[in-house]
Amino acid sequence: MPDLSVLDPSQILPFVLVGFAAQLVDGALGMAFGVISNTLLISLGVAPRVASATVHTAESFTTAVSAISHVLHRNVDWWLFVRIVLPGLIGGITGAYVLTSIPGEVARPLVLAYLTIIGLYLLWRGLMHRHVEKRPKVIVPLGLVGGFLDAAGGGGWGPIVTSNLLIQGANPRNVVGTVNTAEFFLTVTISATFIATLGLEAFTAVTIGLLIGGILAAPLGGFLAKRLHPDRMLTLVGVVLTVTSLYGVWNSLA
Template identity: 50%
Template sequence: MSEKVQVLDVQLEKSKKSISSIVLIILVLKGAILFYFAYLLKEAYIQGEMHFDYTFLFFIVAGFVAQLIDGALGMAYGVSCTTLLLSLGISPKLASASVHTSEIFTTGVSGLSHIRFKNLDKKLFVRIVFTGVLGATLGAYILSDVLDGSTLKPLISVYLIFLGGYLIYKALRKKDKHKPKTKYAPLLALFGGLLDAIGGGGWGPIVTSNLLSQGHNPRKTIGTVNTAEFFVTYFATAVFIFLLGVQHIDIVLGLVLGGVLAAPIGAYVASKVNSKILLILVGALVIITSSVNVISLLIK
């Protein structure tokens, strides 16, 4: 019995060290981008490019609401903010770049909050973070230099509508005892990261929804996908900054302020809400946001 206890203690210690390493990496990367962002804000202020009018407050509110939903349900920040920017006439490339820049701050705080509330599945995190980063980096390059991401949106939206319905079905049916599948998690993350960078959003709807449909715990899945999203967003943004630079700094700042305020609240909600309710809410959100995208495309 004492040997089993010692083994468990060793495993627990290793788990704590690995989680501490994730936290440290997030803090170091956030420190680097904070330094660069402070420089950009200073330059924008000197050149008179900062505009603190009613639209700035609007972006703070938009960032708060979007991150509150994203932190609690594991999706919709990118989709919500990108839709908003596109409606204001900003090009898909700059909209995606602006959203991903703001997401570096919001996903970092969200990831740390989820770790604090013990919403992280370490094994699942390792399986999705590396291919997710690869997909996002490739997608950012394609969008910046090769492709208009709007061409893929109709197909993705239709797929997500059916997936959202399946999630609600999974929540309402009798619970089965099958072990959650993780076989295709790396490939799923690669696809999710690629489409997220190209479309300005999609990491959460694609990765979270599919993992939940495979039977994963909603709280752990949402927390893990949100934490991995920081790294996915960080490297996609690095590509956007290198190829496009940073524009609309006032919009990015508004989204950042609102999102950072909401991130801990969203993580707390995810740790407290019943798993079945979370699953239904995620499914409904996927259906609603995807349906809006399809309708808007048909109206054009």
Template identity: 50%
Template sequence: MEEFLLFALVGFLAQAIDGALGMAYGVISSTVLLALGVPPAQASASAHAAELFTTAASGSAHLYHRNIDWKLFWRLVPFGVVGGMLGAFVVTSFDGDQVKPFVTAYLAVIGAWLLYRSFHRIPTKPVKLKIVAPLGAVAGFLDAAGGGGWGPVATTGLLGAGGQPRFVIGTVSASEFLIALSVSLSFLATILTGRWEQAGEFRDYLASIGGLIIGGVMAAPLAGWAVKALREKTLLRLVGSMIVLLAGYQTLDLTGF
């Protein structure tokens, strides 16, 4: 019971941040699971199983508050799904941590750029398909391979390209349900085909997954309102700060401090 309540709290906090800033649920959930000794593939699968419920609730909240850019949504999702499915098969074959140094460098640069943009007026503009396509594919791949990454990569990339914060965050959060679904189905396929030999341990984390789901669903309704209510420069500073802190944490983790 204590384990369930702990993960319910983690799920609530992670989803509150994710829904408001367009990132962090998968990263926070996976980081906690990894810290408790859960292997990377199981941590990613557990986080995505929980996200099926939390992203549905969060997406509904953003839909209610009209935070979704549907044109961007349908341009982003197909590439994210393909990247996510590929990442799920890769992470069950070898350690996805090998790409972390590159992701950390990317996050540090983008986070600094968003902080700069929050203090200097830079007009928002539609994000071109030539940016959306590779960004969605990379974000989906890293999300599955690393247990989190759809929000940090997709949100920061779209904001860095000039997207309007409210609609970028709402669209990325809403599209995450389809990404989580495709990744979860891919993990299921690796189990059914026998490709993922260690998948039997997955049942040991059911209490953790249940807690993440309950906590995340409870926090999701707050997300749509927060994005709609906060000013653009406030959102940019919050997102930028979150990304810089995340990059700093990952750097310390990679260097062994």
């Protein structure tokens, strides 16, 4: 672990801002910490592999604070949580340890294209229709797929699970709070081997900055999710999902 006494604050400040911005969006809308963090870190000159390792390490801590915030703000639907977290863990473990015949480079553009369509639909629904709340029916498969893609592809839990629960009519505030809370258990499970392998080398100055920014923003996400109108949340989720997915498609095909 780096010696914090010799770290130059000016060196970690950009990464603090990256962590703050990414976690603020993720905590309020239930997705995009990994996408935003990776994109901004790489744009700041961080090597892709280092960026990925840093984001996964930081998420193990920021999701814990985010989960506490959502629980305190009563954003968690425990009926939904119980049904989503166990399949998510199974999918995450499977994605981490089972080799698939389809390379991630091939599957990623297809998943991102699907998410772009979902994002556009949510955007249209948020702008043109009033949200009608009802219990989601398809839950377990979402947890399995979301957990698997998050482990195997480096992301996907929030975009897959949050967007599909919203399409089924679940309350946006409860979806965001529940998905974020479940993500803590998923992230810790997926990252356990990763962190054990890297050891203290995972804690670089970049990681410290991302952690500080993410932890500072995490309580605000629960506060915002509690106060945003359902239709406005649908619109914002649609915008974030569409923009990040389109960027991912372009980046994968470039």
